[in-house]
Amino acid sequence: MTDLQSIAGGIGKKPYYQDSSTVIYCADNREILSLIPEKSIDLVLTDPPYGVNGGSGTKGLERSNKHNYNTFNDTPENIILEIIPRFRQALGICQRAILTPGSLVCNSYPQPDSIGSLIQWATASMQKWGRCDSQPIFYYGRDPRVGITISFCSFDSKTFDKINGFPCPKPLSVWQKLLLKWSLDGDLILDPFLGSGTTAVAAKKLGRKCIGIEIEEKYCEIAAKRLSQSVMSLEIPQAEKHEGIAPMLMPDKE
């Protein structure tokens, strides 16, 4: 277990947002990552840009319209040149990591120790072979409860989360399940590609501590608003009920 306040003190930069369990920096993550001591982070949980050039979009659906980052040209080349080196940097300071790399350039990321899937039935964006309804989850290191419990590595989400002003937030319920399974009470979580703050909100609800880094101020603002409205959840046992993708493992009825 690591002391969030002492790491934040060592970083020495003014946070964009801070409460007793969360610190958010509005910065290029490279600057902050180099100031965090090696192995001081229990878990990196992160969802960087995918190199999809704003995505395919689907006409008429507000949340799936094409969007581009202000600060970053979201091409596969830039993921390889800019994003993957930053993820490697984050891997160097953590005990274990969970990454959603997208499918386009996932083979350029460091080799994971395990792979699962995130199935999003309600997704609207398209790829060359149809709906973009699942994507890989890469796991680095090992389950902190290995030998005590057996975890599913794949998750499904049947709903969209509320539109929060960010174009592609990850489902909070899935993020809570990931954190609950692969972090321990009081652990320090890092998300260097925070977006609208889903990792930090999930961490706060589950009694974990979190450092988030996001380069675009408008997304930091959404994250800060979500965090100021979040409290530790009394419904933790609910999130523990992990259904995995068991229904898909049943044989088809003839």
Ligand SMILES: C[S@@+](CC[C@H](N)C(=O)[O-])C[C@H]1O[C@@H](n2cnc3c(N)ncnc32)[C@H](O)[C@@H]1O
């Ligand atoms: C796919 S989004 C993350 C979405 C997040 N999981 C959520 O639920 O809201 C990736 C984020 O990484 C941010 N980003 C890209 N390059 C960055 C950098 N060098 N430092 C910090 N953040 C960066 C982008 O601005 C974007 O908000």
